[in-house]
Structure formats: structure tokens, C-alpha cells
Amino acid sequence: MSARMTNSRQSIPAPMSAFQRHALMMAKQQSVAASHGHLLSSLREQGASEFERATWPGRKLEHWKYTSVQALQSNETAVWAAGSSASAECLATQLIPMHATRLVFVDGVLDAAASDTMPEGICLFSQADNLATDVIEANLGKVAGTVDPARRNLFASLNGAWTLDGLLIHVARNVVLEKPVYLVYVSTAQHNVVANLRTLVVLEQGASAQIIEHFLSSEHVSGNNGFVNTLTEIQLGPNAQLHHTRLNLEHEAAIHVGAVHVNLMRDAVLNGFTLSEGSQLKRIDYQLNHCGQGASLSFDGVYLARHDQQVDYHTCIEHRVPNCTSQQVFRGIVGNKAKAVFNGRIHIFEDAQKTLAEMSNRNLLTSNSAEIYTKPELEIYADDVKCAHGATISQLDETALYYLLSRGISPANARTMLSFGFINELLSSLTIEPLRVWLEAWLRNRFSEDRSLVSDIKPATDSGAEP
């Protein structure tokens, strides 16, 4: 049963999908605590009303053209996750060993036993003191709220409608957080559960931090149909610096829809990295806004999809003011019958002279039934800008392959090395060494586990040394 839009005129709302109706009902089931409810009420109300009016994703909706939300569409049995804790085994095998402030959330709920104590500036919304309350009031919903309503993702609205609590990371003026903040989000095998995560990061002027968001599934997952909906809002004050890494390594049965919204004020610097494996449904939106002159961002992303997985990255970089730079590099490998989408939008406003924007997206397809949809979307309204973009779907480099073979390395091994290297190259931008080392090992393991991500498709010209 589909709720596909039959009438696209905005004034007449399309009929809601079963999931939309159910999701709004779930929002009503939540009991908002009196203590901090006032902080959230307008976010919740606005989110619910946007979500109610939103058109359910389908092929006719430009930003959902290639990604099926079938897994959610008719789900009327989703329930709020019951609190649980992460198993010791899960933590021992899947956590990245590093010196960090670690906070573990299980199905959306903080697992205090598995977490470090929160340092100054970090708290749940529900435990906010006066200062934190002021920070939340001033920023929550404000970063994501600047997105053009016509382009707003209905799941971001849903995240607002469902926000009952959240995590605040506030770094005061000129404070340097020495330890990385390591946020671990575990999805358990509870059937058909929903977790809603809301995170607000505020770096005041001159502050500096490193944040890692790591999504994973506890180990014994079979047929898990859990849905995680996340929204991370980040406000970077003047001269603030943030390293932000987001890893989506959940089980392939998981459904994850997530967004990261960042505002960069004058001379702020963002170093972003993201890596996702595909799943039944994985859709991640990055909205990065240059709001103050001299701000700069570099942003590297990786997606790996195999089996029947799908993964969909939509990025949007808005150069709203002059003299900002953005450098974006995404690479993906898609195998078996998997499907990947990369939609990279760069919007350079009329005032944003002297913008420097670069975007590159390269893909390897390792099977003839794999699909990749890559689409640059450039809107440039200023004339004195440098903007370069490129998107390719390619094969392994033949010269590199020949070089390896000429040293006696077998073709199979050479192709594995080159496919691995194609992704591994991007890991070099990770500055937290234990994180990079862990991820490289994870990647190596992924490539040795099966050959679905290794480009074995024969190059066009075959060995020509036969007489």
C-alpha cells in the first residue's frame, strides 16, 4: 500500500503514509518531562506539523528519487525502544580503543555504566543547568532551521517532533577540549524499535574540539528492523575549530536516516569525515553553511555498499558570505546488487565573492548489477568564484595494476590492494591516530572478508602479449 503523491500542489497535502500517521501517534505517546519540556515544545510542535504536511518520499520527489523508503513506509508496528545496556562483548569487540571521553547510548538511551562521566559543558538536555539551558534555547533547531523549507528533509522534521531529550556539547570561549568526545550509538536486536537522537554542539569563539559519532549494532543481530533517526546540529563560533567524524557501521538490516547540520562563523574551521556501510536503508544528509567570512571546511566521505544494501549521501554546502573555502572528496565502492547515491550540492550566494569550492566524487562499481547515482548540483550566483567539481564511475587504474603485476603480485591480490587503497587514501585525513589505525584495520578486514568490494571487472584492453 503506497501513499504516493497523486496531487503535487502544495496547498492540498498528499495523503500520509501509514508510517507517517504511526510516527505522529508515537510522538503523542511520549511524555515530555515538565523540567525541560519548555525547551523542546516548539521544536516538537513545529516538527510534527512539518512532518504531517510533508510529502512521503517516492520516485517523483527529486531528493529521494533513487532511494527506497519501502522498509519504513507501511510500518505501523514500530515501537519506542525499551532502555537496555550494551553487552560487554559488544563493547569489547566493537569500540575503538582510544583516549577519549566516551558516552554510550543504547537504542537512544544513555548507558551510564558504559560511559565516562560527562565533563563540564557536556550534558543531557534533561540535566541542563542554567547556562546549558541558555545555550540550548539559543541554538537548538536554529542551525537546522535555516534550511530552505522547500528542501527540508521530512526526517529532520520528524526528529524534532520526536525529541524528548538530547545531548549538548558546549565548549566555552577559547577552550580547547583535549580529549576527543567519542559518542557510541548501539542498536540492539530489539525487534522493530525506534531510537531518536538529537545532538547539539556549540563551540564558542576560539574553541576547539574533536567529536566522533560511531553507530553500530550489537553483535547478535538477526533480522533487526530497527530505525534510528538522528540529527546533529553544530554551531561553530568565530575561529572555532572542529574535527567531526561520523561512522555508520550498523548491521545491514538497520535503517538509519541521519543529518548533520553545521554553521560556520567567521574564520571557523571544520574538518569532517564520514564513512558508511550500506544497509536496508541508509540516508545521510550533510548541510554545511558558511555564515562568516574566512570560514573553511574540508570534508571527506566514504561509502561501501554490497549485497542488497543501499546508501544515500546528500551533501549541501552553502557559501552564504564571501571568502570561504570548501573542499569535498567522496569515494564509494558499490558491489553485488547494491545501490549508492551521492548528491553533492554547492550553493554560492550572490554575495559570496572569492569563494573557493571543490568537490570530487569517484566511484568503483564491482559488479554489473550494482548501481551508483552521482549528481553534482551547482547553483552559483556570484561571479568571482573558483568552483571545481568532478564525478567519475571508473575502473581500477590499469597502469597501477600493471605495476603490481610486474612485481609478481597475483591479479586477484593486486585488485584487492588497489580497491582497498582507493578508499584507504581518504583515511589519511583523520588526525586522531588511534581512530585512523582502527578504521584502516576495519577496512582491511572488510576487503579480505569477501570479494564483493574488490573491482574484478576486466579492464577494457586485455593482456596483449599473445603472438
Place this chain on the structure above:
Amino acid sequence: MLDIHELVAKVEGKQILNGLNLSIKPGEVHAIMGPNGAGKSTLGNVLTGRAGYDVVSGDVTFNGKNLFELEVEERAREGVFLAFQYPVEIPGVSNMEFLKASVDARRKHLGLPELSSFDFMKLARECSQKVSLDPAFLKRGVNEGFSGGEKKRNEIMQMMLLEPRLCILDETDSGLDIDALQVVAAGVNAMRDSARSFIVVTHYQRLLDFIVPDYVHVLANGRIVRTGDKELAKELEAKGYGWLEKEGV
């Protein structure tokens, strides 16, 4: 060791080698000189089996085997080594991993046990020191961001690690300063023995002061047009290649 008989080969439909003959015995060093575009690199590519370099006719025997019946990687394991004129950068694949995989493949072919990571590290460090390459380069991507000279030294290091039977050096000296040139030459000379042969492609006589060849050949228009000893290299350096063509050889 190597017998090339009337070799004719095409690249992208264009005939480059036009009946080339060359015979090399174990332990010999043969220098090949010749104008740009003569087909020197093509010869190296054909001998190693690079895709796109098509043999039209002729045959090549390497230690009694028909070379053209072997795949690229099989030729390498049999001991054919080409030091590339333009070594390839492969970011994301560490030099160490690349070298280990190469050595593992060669050793396996020779029936030798795989080296442990520890033993390999030790060996790789020794070799990198021999070519004056900081061992830190082992951790970097294959040739990634290496200078021209560092790339060439990396090629020589691979030659040392793989201990090939036939080493083809394609303009390994081009672009090297005198110090790097001596490092490369010392590496080659240290490996010279009665069982190992070399083809040294160069434009410059000065390399041959350090690596003294048994024969010097001139390759022009896809054939060996003149063969002599090291004095020929000096003559070429002084007179260029034009006089050969005028003599109609």
C-alpha cells in the same frame, strides 16, 4: 638467458619494434642507447607483458621458456624485473605492503617460505639504507609524493628485494644528480653476479662509467642498428645518433 629473435610489436596499432634481435648470456650487462621514441621502453613493456603492447611476430626465450606464454606476474616470478622509467604512484597502498606482497609472491614461486613481518621489515630496512632511502618511506603510499630520484631509488630497492634474474633498467639514471646516480650504480654493481643479467637503457654515457657494460647497443627505428663495447657509448655521446643513420645501418 634471454634470446630475442626478430621481434615485431605494435602499440595501439602502430608498429614500434621492427624485427629486433638481442641475445644476452648470464652475468652480462647490455646497455641500450638510442634516440627518443626509438622503442626502448616498448621493448621493456613487451618483455614484461604489459597489456596493449601486442607482439606481431618473433619470439623470446627466457631461460628456455617461451616468455610470451607467461602472464605478467608469472614473468616477474620467473625473475624478469623492469625498473620503470616512470614509476607509478599508488596512494592508499603502503610501500611496505606492496614490497611484502611482491617478495611473498616471488618466494612462493621459488618454493621458499613466506618471510615473517618482522624478518621482512628487517630486510626492507637494510635495502632502503643501501639505496639511501629513509625507512620512513616504507610507510608511505607506493611512490606517493616521492621525488623523481626517490622513485628511482625505490625501483632499485625493489630489485634488491626481489633478486631477479634479468633486470631491465629503463632510464633509471634520467633526472638523477651525481650522488643519486652513484647510489643506483652501487646498487646495481652489488647485484652483479655470474647468473644475473642486466639491460641498462640510458641516454648518458656517464652512467656507463659506473656500471661498465659488456656490450653497448644502439636501438633506432625499432631495431638494434649497431653493437659495440663501451667505447661506442663515448662515440655516441660525442657524435649523437645522426651519423649512424647517414651510414645507412
